[in-house]
Amino acid sequence: MKWWERPVRMMRLDYISDLVRMKEADLDALARSKRDDWNINCEWVIGTPGIAPGLGHKVTFNTSKYEKYEALGDFDLIREYLPHARRYGIKVLAYLNMHWFSYEFAEEHPEWQQRLADGRAYGQVSPLYGGGTTFCVNTQWGEWSWDLIREVMKTGIDGVFLDGPVTFSGCCYCESCRKAFKAQYGTDIPEEEDWFDDRWKNFIEFRENSMAQYLSDSKKAMEDINPDGVIFLNAGSWHGGSWRVARNIEKVGDYQHFNGAESFFHPSNTTGTKAILEWALTAKHLMAGGKPAVVFSHHALGSWHYIPLPFIEAQLAVAQTVACGANPWIAIFDYALDHSREQAIAPIKEIQGFLAKNEEYYTSTLSEARVAVLFSSQSNTFYLSQLDDIYGDVVTGVERDLGVNLSSGTITRDWKKRKRVCDTIQGSEFYGWCVMLSRGHIPYDVILDKDLTSEGLAKYDVIVLPNSACLTDDQISALYAYVKDGGNLVASFETGSYDEKGNIREENALSDLLCISKIEGSMGTVVAEEYLKAKENFGCLRDGQFISKPLYSLKIVVGEKAAIPIKFLERIGKFYSAPKGESRYPGLVLSKYGEGNVAYLPYLLGTTYTNFKIEDHQALALATVKWSKNEDFEIFVDAPPTVQVELRSQNVEEDKKRLLLHFVNNTGDMKRPMSTIIPIYGIKVVLPGVDVKRIYTLWDKEELNFTRNESGIEFILPELNLYDVVVVE
Ligand SMILES: [Zn+2]
CATH class of the missing domain: 2.60.40.1180 (Golgi alpha-mannosidase II)
Structure with missing residues (x-):
């Protein structure tokens, strides 16, 4: 096995602008401490710093081709350190800041800058970290960066991590991009976000493909010097709206040795219980890419970089990551070690010491999960629901100061705002399903769009499609064949209603499978004082039990073969009014197709759970998955x-x-x-x-x-x- 296919424990010790602290350190003691205190076996050493005012063009090692970071003088930070790291069995990768450059440097190369539709440089309009700008992968900057990769590889290191480039929101309209787009698609880049214009969808694809091409060329540049080197970049995660920065592991995965993404903890009112499985989910999503994965968890108290992450959070980050088969990574700031060295080291030393001692149990492991949740990048990118009334205010009926939160009755017409609503829906529906499965101790994997093939699906007993709205015809066929042959399916809301580019289909392409004969519309955004009712005992739900109405529900008519264990009650419409009896709309549709079981939930149960965490919704999700599998789980x-x-x-x-x-x-x-x-x-x-x-x-x-x-x-x-x-x- 290659070293990077074995368990890896990575870190970056960060000196910010005081790189000279590393120059002055006892390098042998430093490397020994990395092994003995931090228990790592792979380290990122700064090659070009990510510090104000944007010093991505200055290098820490000696080369005649690039400007040296002045404070280091003729000290070659990488070449001096490398033998010490080697002595303690540590692989060294260079961190290359590929996204943050000073205005001064950019002035020398104005044509490299990423530009907004109006021609202004991105960094002029949105200064990076308070000042500085960014370059475009389709310009000559690419050549400049590939030479940089070659130069840093000549130091003898094992590979590079590229922090960026990042295609920023609203970019890029530089001359190179305009030309390349026209050559490829025959039209100009549309000037505005417009989800009803195919050119816009092409632009979204063009941005992601440009990044993949850039990484592919970067890999070649690295291999020019060391064919066994490794390369990877910050590849983005499962959160809704990642299309805005052109991050997609399905696009870049082929050209990197690790799939890595950030999952930093920040104290806030929204990272409470909501994000408790954040690291696990990032690990599972990255592992779905089918190669070694790395979860980047900052070892800092959120934005207070000079205070270490508290003991338990630091250990949970590592534990959740490795439990899902991924590799841990931490960044610690040298200043924090001045005053809190023991505190910083203690949690990492203990848990990574455990990992180091038990490495054989983390080598070449496979998931035994028989349930898979689809992370649909197509839906994450192109889903824009055409159901008007999901864009009203969500009414939860919270009572405050003797008043009740009521709907303003307004529905957003702005398509850009609507897209943001859909981005949030995609992230939270996926997250909610994963959390509910985890809480029910049902082992699950995350799979990607590319896995919706007969081969990719065959590994699993149950596939969960959390509002996987945008699917290709081939993916639809694969799902039909999978269920016909005995696979089981759980799908929610608008799954199957759009093609892979988000164009609405005349009829839901999965309607035969889901047993839907007609979608009459949706039920608005009021959930307060509205209910589902169980018609029989179902899992932990009792016959007759009321269940709070989930967010964003569809009015559907189903085929005769379907069983309907749960129904919507008629709309009550007012608070403190009597319930009105059953409606004709199903609240859960169970059916058989060929040899398989299919459960369809005509609402966003995952999003509802993410928002409200109501136990009955989790019980409903777990009962549905258990019903579909119709036999014991593996554990x-x-x-x-x-x-x-x-x-x-x-x-x-x-x-x-x-x-x-x-x-x-x-x-x-x-x-x-x-x-x-x-x-x-x-x-x-x-x-x-x-x-x-x-x-x-x-x-x-x-x-x-x-x-x-x-x-x-x-x-x-x-x-x-x-x-x-x-x-x-
Ligand atoms: Zn460009």
């Missing part, structure tokens, strides 16, 4: 929903594999940053259908007793602190 865990369970495996000998049950205990003190983890005792685990010789924990290497009964192998994990792995051989 049953009796633990609080905050215990994250990831099921992985690895082959130990030919025909022999062992299971790796990762338990991350996210049970904290009901606030972020967490200050305490509540240990969980006596977690019962059942594994149906496996043959077991030995079960033990990795943290204390404790043997666990187990029993065999009709439901499978059963054992108790006596105590779970923040993280452990149970090995089942």
